[in-house]
Amino acid sequence: MHPPGWQEYVPGVGLARIYERAWLPKDIVAGLVLSALLVPQGMAYAELAGLPAVTGLYTSILCLLGYAVFGPSRVLVLGPDSSLGPMIAATIAPLLLANGDPARAVALASMLAVIVGVVMTVAGLARFGFVADLLSKPTQIGYMNGLALTIVIGQLAKLFGFSVDADGLVAEAKAFFSGLADGDANATAAVIGVASLAGILLLNRFMPKLPSVLIVVVLAAVVVGAFDLESKDVDTVGVLPQGFPPFTIPAVSWDDLPPLLIGAFAIAVVALADTMSTASAFAARRGERVRGNQEMVGIGAANIAAGFFQGFPVSTSGSRTAVAEQAGSRSQVTGIVGAGMITVVLVFATSLMQYVPQPTLGAIVIAAALSLADIAGTRRLWHQRRTEFGLSIIALLGVAFLGVLPGILVAVGLSILNVFRRTWWPHTAELGRVEGVAGLHDTESYPDAELLRGLVVYRFDAPLIFANARMFSDKVREIATDDPSLQWIIVAAEPITDVDTTASDMLQELDAWLNARGVSLVFAEMKDPVREKIERYELTRTINPAHFHPTLDAAVAAYVQQTGASWRRPQQEADDEGSRR
Structure with a gap:
């Protein structure tokens, strides 16, 4: 007192x-x-x-x-x-x-x-x-x-x-x-x-x-x-x-x-x-x-x-x-x-x-x-x-x-x-499902994590601002380019505590670029204050409002319902790809 x-x-x-x-x-x-x-x-x-x-x-x-x-x-x-x-x-x-x-x-x-x-x-x-x-x-x-x-x-x-x-x-x-x-x-x-x-x-x-x-x-x-x-x-x-x-x-x-x-x-x-x-x-x-x-x-x-x-x-x-x-x-x-x-x-x-x-x-x-x-x-x-x-x-x-x-x-x-360095070059990860462990986890730590065909779950561990907007865009474009079968990129947005106007413009351009290739940009677990900024920037005119999900599980479930995809280990996916060839 x-x-x-x-x-x-x-x-x-x-x-x-x-x-x-x-x-x-x-x-x-x-x-x-x-x-x-x-x-x-x-x-x-x-x-x-x-x-x-x-x-x-x-x-x-x-x-x-x-x-x-x-x-x-x-x-x-x-x-x-x-x-x-x-x-x-x-x-x-x-x-x-x-x-x-x-x-x-x-x-x-x-x-x-x-x-x-x-x-x-x-x-x-x-x-x-x-x-x-x-x-x-x-x-x-x-x-x-x-x-x-x-x-x-x-x-x-x-x-x-x-x-x-x-x-x-x-x-x-x-x-x-x-x-x-x-x-x-x-x-x-x-x-x-x-x-x-x-x-x-x-x-x-x-x-x-x-x-x-x-x-x-x-x-x-x-x-x-x-x-x-x-x-x-x-x-x-x-x-x-x-x-x-x-x-x-x-x-x-x-x-x-x-x-x-x-x-x-x-x-x-x-x-x-x-x-x-x-x-x-x-x-x-x-x-x-x-x-x-x-x-x-x-x-x-x-x-x-x-x-x-x-x-x-x-x-x-x-x-x-x-x-x-x-x-x-x-x-x-x-x-x-x-x-x-x-x-x-x-x-x-x-x-x-x-x-x-x-x-x-x-x-x-x-x-x-x-x-x-x-x-x-x-x-x-x-x-x-x-x-x-x-x-x-x-x-x-x-x-x-x-x-x-x-x-x-x-x-x-x-x-x-x-x-500034930690914000400029933050840690990023692609996530997969690990048997016996709840949630989704970094595939670098778990190389055998199960994946869904046509889906990448991407986590960006920093606020999305002018300093790292280009890095985010380049990484997402690289993911889309490397996988011709890609349909969705789910951004695990819980660590993203802010989106500034520079990043907003980048997201608008990135979503249009992905849509032209048949890929949807989806967000999960975005904090309410950040979602409010997204709406204030009028990004929902470009990004489908239905592509914002409250949890990762909800986003993944929506993808599975739409595509019928099932979880498979990377080696299984590689074997199936070889058989198709």
Whole structure:
């Protein structure tokens, strides 16, 4: 049941009215646990997006508060995301000056967040939640695999304590290995980075309930501080700027808006697809229903809030949501507690991050990127459907070699083309009767299926539209030409969900062509809405109204009554044909 009126669009108000006191201790504990993950991940993902680490904390605070008010899910956790970081960097990097002014980078990222928020909110209010379907599962797997590969390659230099001046997967890989060969790596930093990555992966594997990121960050910071590793050129986060971020309207020029809009739409599609899949998974476990359009409004509000407080675009995090749920979260109060703890760090304890080494942040990003990759899903596509495996690989290569933003466009385009391909070249079948099996079945699957002389039952598994009208016509003409004894072609029309005007004209021409050869075009099981369109197109002036039957059985029975034909196996028909010759 939705709450009445405006409260439907502000779920946080409704939650406040029904909030139970017994939930509070669990929400507080879950919020404290969650904040331990939000701080290091927020900083790491900010640097992945090419922004100062502290902006990750600003973003985390405001997006959690924004979603708590407008988000419909009680358990989802929003925040900086590893899948969006490269997209943000790819959008704002071309707009920066040669030296990459951090203040301008923050302004561009903040405006990008505001635009993403507006796009998501408007789309949610307009009930465009279906946009998430623009990324099919195979192309989404390929996109995420490509993104994971891109992130890992891009973070390797940071993991080993040096930097490279390169852009793109191939260029960054070459620059990294060249740097290793030239001795640019810092051995101490590399040990910390590799050890941090190994620690996160091992803890996640063998002790998944422990906050692996927090444990590794604390240990790494203790080691750096205790052994004064900064003197050995190990870069650290340093002391963060103190205080809560002020309300700021991002200052960008009009020339910056077109590329920001393009990036915003791409980010919105990825964030929505990620949120819908995560929301569906957790809602199913909790017996709840996903409100897709309100999720868009919630994500939009979170992005707008972050954008006006020096933040950047955010999405749902499956890993952080899982942590909150495992810690006993009952509502979005968990996120509010987490935002409060981050604020405490910014106001009273900015020096806590002073000794956190940059290679450890790189390790956090790499570990998150590895979780994005779906090798098992790719392997499953290979075994189940090679065409979709191919789409997945093309999406991967699009991200890896064209870049993140072109890659998402390739992924969306492939998803749309795949749908169009299935409509353009649908599966078709000629049907026959199989002994002991009810109904009529594909003669390719049952080569010994019985047939009626002079009759072909043809099934076309798609709506009949402009894209496939010629294919339908050519196939029917081929059937009529190959069988001189043909009298009827029954179209099993149950899978045909639509007939457009192009297909209508084709059917009129096809029926006239068949009639000239003494062949009747007959339809069975045509849906009422499609039949209404046939009559509206006035096709029944050409196609005999008596040639529309409610079921296949009725159509076949009418043919048998008219011709006296009997069911025979293909071999029997061939033997009789030979005897007649």
